[in-house]
Amino acid sequence: GAVVSQHPSWVICKSGTSVKIECRSLDFQATTMFWYRQFPKQSLMLMATSNEGSKATYEQGVEKDKFLINHASLTLSTLTVTSAHPEDSSFYICSAQSGQGRSNQPQHFGDGTRLSIL
Amino acid sequence: AQKVTQAQTEISVVEKEDVTLDCVYETRDTTYYLFWYKQPPSGELVFLIRRNSFDEQNEISGRYSWNFQKSTSSFNFTITASQVVDSAVYFCALSEATYNTDKLIFGTGTRLQVFP
Numbered sequence: 001g002a003v004v005s006q007h008p009s010w011v012i013c014k015s016g017t018s019v020k021i022e023c024r025s026l027d028f029q030a031t032t033m034f035w036y037r038q039f040p041k042q043s044l045m046l047m048a049t050s051n052e053g054s055k056a057t058y059e060q061g062v063e064k065d066k067f068l069i070n071h072a073s074l075t076l077s078t079l080t081v082t083s084a085h086p087e088d089s090s091f092y093i094c095s096a097q098s099g100q101g102r103s104n105q106p107q108h109f110g111d112g113t114r115l116s117i118l
Numbered sequence: 119a120q121k122v123t124q125a126q127t128e129i130s131v132v133e134k135e136d137v138t139l140d141c142v143y144e145t146r147d148t149t150y151y152l153f154w155y156k157q158p159p160s161g162e163l164v165f166l167i168r169r170n171s172f173d174e175q176n177e178i179s180g181r182y183s184w185n186f187q188k189s190t191s192s193f194n195f196t197i198t199a200s201q202v203v204d205s206a207v208y209f210c211a212l213s214e215a216t217y218n219t220d221k222l223i224f225g226t227g228t229r230l231q232v233f234p
Contacts, residue, residue, distance in 0.1 A: 034222070043209065043224045044163075091161060097220060106153065107222060109163035 003027050004096045006110025013084065014118055020080045021113045023094030030096035033077035034107060035069060038091040050077050084117045091115075120145045120214050124225035131200050132233050139195045139228045141210030147171075151213040152186065152193045153222065158206040166208075169193065200232045 003026040011019055023033055032051050036044040048064075050056040050071035058064045066088075068080040077096075081088055091114050095107035121144040131137045143152065154166040167177060169186050177184045181198045197204055207227045214221040 032220075041229075043226045044222075045224075046221060049221065093161075093163065095163075106165050106168045107220070108165060109155070111160070111162040114161070 002108040004030075004094065004108045004110040006094050006113055008113060009111060010114045010116075012116045012118065015085050016083055017117075018080055018082045019084055019115060020078055021092055021094070021115075023077045023079070023096065023110050025075045025096040025098075025108075028096075028098050029074040030077070030098060031074065032097045033071055034095045034097070035067070035077075035079050036093045036095070038093060038112075040091075044093060047079075081115065084115070086117045089115055089117045120147075120212055120223045122210050122212050122223050122225035124208075124210055124228050126228045127226070128229040128231070130231045130233065133201060134199050135232075136196060136198050137200050137230065137232075139197075139208050139210075139230065141193045141195065141225060143191050143193065143210070143212045145191075145212060145214075147214075151220070153211040153213070154184065154193075154195050155209045155211065156206045157209060157227070163209070166195075197230075200230075202232050202234055205230060205232045 005024045005026055007022045034049050035047045037047050038044045046059050047062045048056045048058045048069050050069050052071050052074050056069035071077040091112050093112040095109045097107045098105050123142045150171045152169045156164040174186050183196045185194045207229045209227045210225040211222045
């Protein structure tokens with residue numbers, strides 16, 4: 001149980017392109033989803049937290065107009081990197097959690113999306 | 119401020135050796151959760167354990183064991199009789215107390231290489 005599917009797993013595209021990454025909870029309802037970014041050999045940095053039906057909460061330093069997050073249903077959240085540039089190249093990972101607030105449920109992570117902008 | 123420190127950047131061992139990965143945390147919360155995740159070369163994060171701050175019992179799961187000591191703010195992870203498949207980056211994480219969500223603060227990770 002607690003499977004999170006992330007798609008696509010790998011994207012290579014030209015500078016200026018917008019890229020959409022999907023995160024789906026397959027066997028549970030994800031009230032909260034999280035988006036992380038990981039540079040090579042570094043830790044995961046939280047970008048934003050999204051609760052179903054409401055606007056995402058972005059971490060300090062993360063441009064909300066650059067990284068658009070939509071959490072329209074209890075099983076799907078999307079991250080769109082708008083007008084991507086080479087510095088946006090990174091490994092993006094989503095996680096999903098059932099329950100809300102200080103829940104007892106752990107975050108379950110997707111397999112990540114490796115984004116390379118040429 | 120909440121912080122997680124994994125002082126060991128890389129550890130190399132030979133198969134069948136025991137290895138302990140250290141994790142030290144800082145928090146002002148009285149209620150919090152600690153986690154360990156495994157990230158193999160393929161990139162996905164695999165959940166290993168969650169421990170709440172009121173449960174200091176050590177836990178064993180097969181070859182894995184965890185030692186939680188509030189007195190030293192540590193949550194160390196030991197792999198007994200390591201195997202090549204244990205090679206991965208291991209992250210320790212702390213849940214941050216916000217009023218409505220469980221934000222995870224990750225350590226910088228420890229890269230474990232197990233050689234045959």
